[in-house]
Amino acid sequence: MSVDIVFEDARWEEVGFEALAEAASRAVLSHLGVDPDAEIAFLACDDTRIAELNAEFRAKGQATNVLSWPSDERAAETAGAHPDAPRPDFPDAPLELGDIAIAYDTCAREAVDQSKDFSTHVTHLLVHGTLHLLGYDHIDEKDATLMEGLEVEILGKMGISNPYLR
Template sequence: MTPEVDLIIEDERWRSLPLQSISQDAVGLALAVATIKVPVEVSLLATNDEGIAELNSRFRGKSKATNVLSWPAFELFASDPGGQPTREIPSDPFGLPAIGDIALAFETVMAESQSGGIRVEDHILHLVLHGSLHLLGYDHENEADATLMESLEVRALASRGIATPY
């Protein structure tokens, strides 16, 4: 089951990377570790620090750049801390269900990759995986939720031979 990623490139520097294939792999990994068996669509905005800072300010009240932001289309979050989110993704009569949007900031992603000694492709995979898990109802607002979400990320990354980022 290959998810569909609607890639919007706002900063041309992203074109030097295989962002489409990395992001499709990352969304697929998120679906697999979350045991979601329906194909979905995700929109990915490949922007820069200025663009993501504006989005971060508008939607989170934080006027600074960050590496990744996500906007879930559905309220799939668990009702109890550390609980599993709902696996009921509403169907769409017009195509794949669009589960939400993710944005990445070029300069921040590159700087984190370099400072952490991480292959940029592996870091992008992790960030899109992280954002996709948010779209599927996972969060890290409390310790129980963070433990669950991080365990899924670690398992998914290990399946690609990528060391834990935690």
Template sequence: MVEGGDWDRLEDAEALAQRAAAAATNVAGREAEAFEASVMLTDDAHIRELNKAWRGKDKATNVLSFPAPAPPGGHAGPRNLGDIALAYETLVREAEDESKAFAHHYAHLIVHGVLHLLGYDHETEAEAELMEGLEVKALSTLGIADPYRDMAA
């Protein structure tokens, strides 16, 4: 769903999101077909509102994840993991600042969001190392370089 931002710049955003989400679920040891998630492509103003309402942070961010509650037993069909929201202007700015292709940064944040929906986090150093390792592995299956490589230097 597109709620704001110039997302037409990204060719076939839905297909790339599907591939990135599948890569994330696969590296997490899950079957991609067993899960689904909604992705909202929005702008900084809208994500700032969401960030303030849900996290108490009055600023734009690149990605937000909203996990869905686990369904009661016996649920048939793919499980809805929840929702991911991405902010166009923030993604553009970050990609430019980090000299990354916009599509690669977008795919990275889809992977990041899906891993959050699967229960991964980066609150501690150990959690961050695990999550970043999964992100790098998922992105490599998409032909995307390690987004953390240059940040470590």
């Protein structure tokens, strides 16, 4: 697993973001049987930066917790189906999955509002973002059910309880 992180907000370094990102992405790849030598780039930023990205790429001018940009379109053709496993573009080339941006302020606020441990909440969001890179989504109800089920299974293997239960 190759994790490249750009820290735009030093608070992320203080909470051990690199270890969280590696653990979450490695857990997803392992669970789905994806090449463990895959590459993911992370931007650990604040609400101001993620709001700019959200406006630029999704035409939504407010902050959000996490954004993902897959390197290729990987969505399944049928709602509720698993996407095909990604493959490198060339033999012996690394499998580049894409980029994930995550906002400290929103994550911290959500953790407090939902009475969740910050690191646990961030791990969930990183699992969620990594699944997006692999072609999973939650726009359609069947896709959302599949994606949330995978999140719960992966987090469970990491010793984290179901984040959708309150």
